[in-house]
Amino acid sequence: MPTEDLATRLRAAAPETTATVEPLPGTDGRLRFPPDQALAVFRACQGVLGYRHLSMVGGIDWVDHREVFYLVWSDETRRYLMLSSDLPLPAPHIESATAVWPSANYHERETWEMVGIGFDHHPDLRHLLMPDGYQFNPLLRSFKLHEPEELEVKVRHV
Amino acid sequence: MSAAPSSVAPTAAPAPPDIPVIDAPSVPFVEIEALRAEQFIPAAKEALTSLLAEQAQGKLIRPVFNWAGRNSLFPLHWGLACCAIEFASMFSARHDAERFGVVPRSSPRQCDLMIVNGTVTWKVAHKLITLYEQMPEPKWVIAMGNCATGGGPFRTAYSVVPGVDKLVPVDVYIAGCPPRPEALLDGILTLEALIRERGE
Incomplete structure (x- = not known):
């Protein structure tokens, strides 16, 4: 689907959104939206635009802000679409996509744990790869490789 | 019976000189x-x-x-990483660990040896401690490979325990990445000599 058509169809499906679509090679495009319009964009993409499958969720630490992105897949056109949103510091957070794509659950837990992006109304936001009580976000650029002794966490929790 | 019960009353046995009474x-x-x-x-x-x-x-x-x-060390049958492949091949026909009485058991309650074969992450750390505590005494631990010994190439990583001796007491360390099955057999024989020396 050409990017102009995509932008037009998104506006028709969700008139309140101010999302913009820019070309991204190999996909239908890269849809950038403000974080407060997240749920409307998710619903429009999953419903009218037909991107039924959420392939991955990830986060990027741009030091002055953070970015969250979603890669969604359409079975009809067999094409990917990337959704991305810039989240301001401090306390970057966005609405959870689990109400629209249930498979976002684990991906958002990982993104929350590794990049420190909060997901509002997530049903089960807890550690995925790290033990409970882990106090770092290892994929942030401010995270340095530590001496092993500094990284000891409380592993014995009753 | 002429022997009355009074005739079998306990009498003090003569104690040998080196045994305190x-x-x-x-x-x-x-x-x-x-x-x-x-x-x-x-x-x-x-x-x-x-x-x-x-x-x-x-x-x-x-x-x-x-x-x-x-002579009948029963290791826990579990694997954490690629060292488990060498651990498994130690029980194959070529190396045949059973001739030393080493038989892997699937329950920690039947084991007296834990071979930590692989990278231990912080996520699996308290599971490892639970398994160790379920094993009956006396029990021994072998740290197999560089990861279990000291974290290996992941020593400074954010998710890896830098050596399993931070969690459980280790008796024998085996170097290698991964150690060959012969090295693991040698570690088990070293542990046997250690047990004999300690007299546990």
Whole structure:
């Protein structure tokens, strides 16, 4: 689907959104939206635009802000679409996509744990790869490789 | 029967000079054949719980248990990373660890040896401690490979325990990435020698 058509169809499906679509090679495009319009964009993409499958969720630490992105897949056109949103510091957070794509659950837990992006109304936001009580976000650029002794966490929790 | 019960009253056994006597372990060794059946069981119980029996246990039974235990080390059958492949091939026909009595068991309650074969992450750390605590005493731990020994190439990573000896006491370390099955067999034989030396 050409990017102009995509932008037009998104506006028709969700008139309140101010999302913009820019070309991204190999996909239908890269849809950038403000974080407060997240749920409307998710619903429009999953419903009218037909991107039924959420392939991955990830986060990027741009030091002055953070970015969250979603890669969604359409079975009809067999094409990917990337959704991305810039989240301001401090306390970057966005609405959870689990109400629209249930498979976002684990991906958002990982993104929350590794990049420190909060997901509002997530049903089960807890550690995925790290033990409970882990106090770092290892994929942030401010995270340095530590001496092993500094990284000891409380592993014995009753 | 002319032997009255008073004639089999416990008399103090002559203690050997090197054995200290605590509260006169009065075991009627001499007259034990003269005891009637209902008198025999309490006397045998007293003999078993006396100081002499304890020393007999220490000098006779413990070496037998040590010999049996060190020649039938049952490791826990679990694998954490690529070292588990070498661990598995140690039980194959070429290396045949069963000739040393090493048989992997699937339950920690049947094991006396834990071979930590692979990278230990902080996420799996308290599971490892739980498995170790479920094993009955006496128990031993072998840290197999560089990761279990000191974190290996992931030592400074954010998710890896830098050496399993931070979690459980380790008896034998085996270097290698991964160690060959011969090295693991050598580690097990080292542990057998260690158990014999300690007399556990």
